[in-house]
Amino acid sequence: MSESSSTEALVGILRTEIARLSPGDRLPSSRELTTRHGVSPVTVSRAFAQLSAEGEVVTRPGSGTYVAPRRARSATNAPDTSWQAVALAGRDFDPGAADGLSDAPPAGAIAMAGGYLHPSLRPERALSAALARAARRPGAWDRAPAAGLAPLRAVFAQAAGSAVGPEDVLITGGGQGALSMLFRALAAPGSPVLVESPTYPGALAAARAAGLRPVAVPMDGDGIRPDLLADAFAVTGARLLYCQPTFHNPTGTVLAPARRRQVVDVARAAGAFLLEDDFARHLGHGGPVPLPLVADDHDGTVVQLTSLTKPASPSLRIGAVIARGPVMRRLQGMRRVDDFFVARPLQEAALELVSTPAWDRHLRALSTHLRERCAVLAGAMARELPDWTPTRIPEGGLHLWVQLPPGLEDVAVADAARAHGVAVNAGTRYFPAEQPGACLRLGFAASEDLADLTEGVHRLGEAARACATA
Secondary structure (H helix, E strand, O other), X not given: OOHHHHHHHHHHHHHHHHXXXXXXXXXXXXXXXXXXXXXXXXXXXXXXXXXXXXXXXXXXXXXXXXXXXXXXXXXXXXXXXXXXXXXOXXXXXXXXXXXXHHHOOOOOOEEOOOOXXXXXXXXXXXXXXXXXXXXXXXXXXXXXXXXXXXXXXXXXXXXXXXXXXXXXXXXXXXXXXXXXXXXXXXOOOOOEEEEEEOOOXXXXXXXXXXXXXXXXEEEEXXXXXXXXXXXXXXXXXXXXXXXXXXXXXXXXXXXXXHHHHHHHHXXXXXXXXXXXXXXXXXXXXXXXXXXXXXXXXXXXXXEEEEEXXXXXXXXXXXXXXXXXXXXXXXXXXXXXXXXXXXOXXXXXXXXXXXXXXXXXXXXXXXXXXXXXXXXXXHHHHHHHOOOOEEOOOOOEOOEEEEEOOOOOXXXXXXXXXXXXXXXXXXXHHHOOOOOOOOEEEEEOOOOOOHHHHHHHHHXXXXXXXXXXXX
């Protein structure tokens, strides 16, 4: 009989004996067990170790092995992990209501929540072809450079403007993980980070997970207000601003041309970094898209984050950070500590995708579809819910930001909407501090077709009426 099977057999014998004994009773010694059952001392030692790990026995050196106190077990024999609350004390983590898989609508519901494209809007055929070609590239399964493949870095650099070179680019595994890394790199735990209000909940979650304190800076129809931004820097001493100047999530706002230089200048005067989340650069609705803030920055104030995930697929986790100076060296060092490099086959596939005419065709088609969907949703809102006020009809992005009339609460409406078969996002989660009014974020890119958007608004109206009469 092997050592392992002998151990299992002895554990079974001891379990039976333990069941007959009371807590605190002494078990036979190792010598007694080796003689009685014809096993080796090693087998006895392993059996006692397994039972001890399971909490069935307690070993007291120099005294012996005893039956442990009985543990209360539920009917489902669920493990008791309550001890972890003590072990985790002082390392609190609240992810908040960040965008993610929790936004998936119930089965049969219309999806007007979340931040990804419906499969019918994705370039899935081009993605599959790109992945197949990437797998055949020489060295496709070799280790990738820590900063990313040079040709892919060049693609992101070219998109950012002539002042940016490939050496300023670090390839990342999508946007959310890069956000987490950037917050850890750019600010010390416990320090404030200025954010637009409202803003992307995933950024709030990542900032708080990094130990930062989000501080709200109000917006208006032209984006973040430079006067209040300067006040916020002065009052808080913050050294980091997180903002989305192009097709802002959730409002769809584009930072006005006159303010773009102002905002960078205010951050530079404060000796602060400006973290530009440029997630929506490829989500325009057909009009001109302004250059990123990093394109006109020569002093390393702006650190840009962009990604291919939103216009392509949730699983194309390829993004880029653009930074200059010591901060880039810090980010490269963090890459070597965190994950070494981004998987090369995925980088190769991304490079194959964006290097083909199919990518440009996809982006043109996507802008047409998004513009049409946005118009259909806005039209349905005007007919069905005329007292609900979209803050703007966006020229890019995936959402409408809607202010609710007095008497309606966004969380209650969102909950009622799910019960009526349509998923939307309550506005509460987008505010880092006090919420000035009840809002909803309504997505127009995740539903299957235009008819679903119209039906979704109809169901939303039924949910609102149910809330009003509750």
